[in-house]
Amino acid sequence: MTEMPTPQTFAQSPARTMPPPGGVDAVIVGAGFAGMYMLHRLRGLGLSAVVFEQGTDVGGTWYWNRYPGARCDVESMQYSYSFSPELQQDWQWSERFSAQPEILRYAQHVADRLDLRRDIRFETRVTSARFDEAANRWTVTTDRGETVTARHCVMATGCLSSARLPDIAGLEGFQGATYHTGHWPHEGVDFAGKRVAVIGTGSSAIQAIPVIARQAAHLTVFQRTPNFSIPSRNAPMDAEYEGWWKSDYEAHRAKARMMRTGILYGLNEKSALEVTPAERQAEYEARWARGGTAFMASFADLITNRDANDTAADFVRDKIRGLVKDPAVAEILAPKGYPIGTKRICVDTDYFETFNRANVTLVDVRDAPIEAITARGVRTRHGEVEVDAIVFATGFDAMTGALTRIDIRGRGGLGLAEKWEDGPRTYLGLMTAGFPNLFMITGPGSPSVLSNMIVSIEQHVDWLADCFAHLRARGLETIEATREAEDQWVGHVNEVADRTLYPAANSWYMGANIPGKPRVFMPYIGGVGAYREKCAEIAAQGYPGFRLAAGAQATAAAAE
Incomplete structure (x- = not known):
């Protein structure tokens, strides 16, 4: 590996100290590739954010999965961030398919170059997130007893991060x-x-x-x-x-x-x-x-x-x-x-x-x-x-496990695990009705695990960053998926899946590796390109399928 250029070659974000317990613009859960890029984009918007990460360092999947032979199945030249031309040119991969240690070093390098760690609280697990309908804010609690309120809550928890052990006697x-x-x-x-x-x-x-x-x-x-x-x-x-x-x-x-x-x-x-x-x-x-x-x-x-x-x-x-x-x-x-x-x-x-x-x-x-x-x-x-x-080597509670193991409650105290009891329901894999300002990066209903994850991560984060800028420019406090749009999207995801052979297998795409988990095809198989165009179209048209509101409007809409 050649010596990396110094951090000064990057345009630095304005200095910001770690926000004290209390209000921030956004809480991000997870410091893998999704959480890191989300933090970088929020800084670029001038928004305050704090990241909670259970591990001792960045990297997400590549922090935890250190088993012998762990290696990416996407070629190295494509499994990296694309938002920075400098980073693309400077970093050199040593192999066609990179091994876990090298990918982790890459994640750490990005964190160093962008000075991300000062806004990340490591060795901290989020235990609950509750939406306050009066204040239109999320209250996020951790296993360290910290409580932080935020306008937005971004779940960058990863699709394959909730490991499962089989239920074997003895x-x-x-x-x-x-x-x-x-x-x-x-x-x-x-x-x-x-x-x-x-x-x-x-x-x-x-x-x-x-x-x-x-x-x-x-x-x-x-x-x-x-x-x-x-x-x-x-x-x-x-x-x-x-x-x-x-x-x-x-x-x-x-x-x-x-x-x-x-x-x-x-x-x-x-x-x-x-x-x-x-x-x-x-x-x-x-x-x-x-x-x-x-x-x-x-x-x-x-x-x-x-x-x-x-x-x-x-x-x-x-x-x-x-x-x-x-x-x-x-x-x-x-x-x-x-x-x-x-x-x-x-x-x-x-x-x-x-x-x-x-x-x-x-x-x-x-x-x-x-x-x-x-x-x-x-x-x-x-x-x-x-x-x-x-x-x-018994896999994960894929796509939903990392979300449902957190006590997430939206309007009326509805729990996410309760809402998803019969399978995950989202609009675009980005939001779920009844949970304003709660966002999922590469959630169920998006291309996610059927795609190059970093490509899908960047698309989701960029869409969210543009959405946050749109809300702020218009003095809006909340954005929430409507149930009608959610129903239509879930129907579309199922319809597209049924045109393929995927439902013919008892796979973790269907939740089949988890006893009692509903058999629902979770990712969107319509393709990254088609999905990207749909998301861009929705943003360009003023976010149809989402309810955008100022504080008083949001409260009134919820009461209807």
């Missing part, structure tokens, strides 16, 4: 060490000479398993549902490729923002069914050789046409059978019963090859269900597997 009695990939010890873990169990085979497990297997004396992987994974083909950053991006970053970014996923890669506009079998095979082979999630852009109809999707799924299953030497193990690892891409498509380095190692055992939980965690290991229907450590 867990508390296990005498070895336990870990969750989403809350990994910052000092790291040494598995040398140990017998390790990994429970789960989602994205984090697929990245961690090859690394743990190289360390452990023996690794036992407990798989319930196999996942499709594409090799990353990660490599040191190619200087020519980096130069291509930096030669016209602005134009490349502008094009990416209008792509369905917010990622610039070549989408084949043809159907998988309109080409010859040889042409189809050649396209898949080329994408497989290139590596990464762009495999799903091999043809235009892979997420809408089951017959087309089957051709891609069959291709990947055949690749798995070729990589795994034991045919029985290969069949257990080959996903069946759901279309490729309808669960999060994974990216790996030597994942399937890891099961050729003599020190790795695969347990099919569908054939041998886990009955209990014992003092010495994991007991299945077929017997006990003794281990020294258990790694839970």
